[in-house]
Amino acid sequence: xxxxxxxxxxxxxxxxxxxxxxxxxxxxxxxxxxxxxxxxxxxxxxxxxxxxxxxxxxxxxxxxxxxxxxxxxxxxxxxxxxxxxxxxxxxxxxxxxxxxxxxxxxxxxxxxxxxxxxxxxxxxxxxxxxxxxxxxxxxxxxxxxxxxxxxxxxxxxxxxxxxxxxxxxxxxxxxxxxxxxxxxxxxxxxxxxxxxxxxxxxxxxxxxxxxxxxxxxxxxxxxxxxxxxxxxxxxxxxxxxxxxxxxxxxxxxxxxxxxxxxxxxxxxxxxxx
Numbered sequence: 066x067x068x069x070x071x072x073x074x075x076x077x078x079x080x081x082x083x084x085x086x087x088x089x090x091x092x093x094x095x096x097x098x099x100x101x102x103x104x105x106x107x108x109x110x111x112x113x114x115x116x117x118x119x120x121x122x123x124x125x126x127x128x129x130x131x132x133x134x135x136x137x138x139x140x141x142x143x144x145x146x147x148x149x150x151x152x153x154x155x156x157x158x159x160x161x162x163x164x165x166x167x168x169x170x171x172x173x174x175x176x177x178x179x180x181x182x183x184x185x186x187x188x189x190x191x192x193x194x195x196x197x198x199x200x201x202x203x204x205x206x207x208x209x210x211x212x213x214x215x216x217x218x219x220x221x222x223x224x225x226x227x228x229x230x231x232x233x234x235x236x237x238x239x240x241x242x243x244x245x246x247x248x249x250x251x252x253x254x255x256x257x258x259x260x261x262x263x264x265x266x267x268x269x270x271x272x273x274x275x276x277x278x279x280x281x282x283x284x285x286x287x288x289x290x291x292x293x294x295x296x297x298x299x300x301x302x303x304x305x306x307x308x309x310x311x312x313x314x315x316x317x318x319x320x321x322x323x324x325x326x327x328x329x330x331x332x333x334x335x336x337x338x
Contacts, residue, residue: 091184091193095167099197104166109205112159113212119152120213124220131224145227146235148217149210150302153239157246158268160205164198164247165254165263168329172258187333191255195248195326202247206240235302241315242298245322246271249294252325256332271295294321 099105127143168191171177184190214236218227254263271294278290290296291308294317301314 087184087186088189088193091189092196094180094183095190095193095197098171099163099167099201102166102170104170105163108159108162108166111162112156112205112209115159116152116156116209116213117216119155120148120217121220123148123151124217124225128221128224141224142226143221143224144231144235145214145217145221145225146232148221148225149213149235149239152213152217153209153242153302154299156209157243157271158264160202160209160243161246161250161267162260162264163202163205164250165260165267167194167198168251168254169258169260169263173260188330191252191326191330191333194255195251198247198251199244203240203244206243207236209243210236210239238302242302242318245315245318246294246298248322249318249325252322252327252329255329256325258332292317294318297321 124143127148131141168177171180180190181187184193214227214232218225250263250267253266254260257263257266275290275293275296278286278293279296288308291300297314297317299314300309301311301318304311305314
């Protein structure tokens, strides 16, 4: 058999993929990866169980305080939205695991190398992960709010109220808070590359450090605590006007999430996978 060599032939160049198409591909890949691992489903199940238990317990406390023999602790009529917002303080740690596991598990398993080979643009990878994590945690927040309301309302009985507009507003606000905290966890996870270390830093940032600053009766320390993400998110959820309106709390929380993503992107570009 004879072979012929074509002189002067050139290899055909691979078609160039547009940036929007490449980003859609990255989104599809991150969505598939997130829901193809069991840890995501276990985390979401844990969030549902914690929300149901927390909402039920807080509703029991509210009802009991109104029916015991001590009138000093009477809470009066409690809205379901208030119970949900209080319950999110613990439930958030189950939900934010979705964000941090979306990146830290890839570093642990080494699959981040494959991810970056398929999508070399680090910023695109992290942005796709952030969009997926934000959308998923927002949807989970809506589900958690619905479950919490279904549990809390009958437990509160005559001592509870659930105005439809206000309850829906509280659930949407709670879902927004969880989405931003999930993105914050993702950014820190990209920078720290360890699930355990990320959880420790998140716990300190959301709770330990602000509580430590709020403990002494020193105004400047309390003002510093007010800009931390957990406190800012709490002001947003409660609709406070002191020390700033709730929308400022939302912007502060969004700023923390954005800063964490920028830090994660910088570390992804600076260090080898």
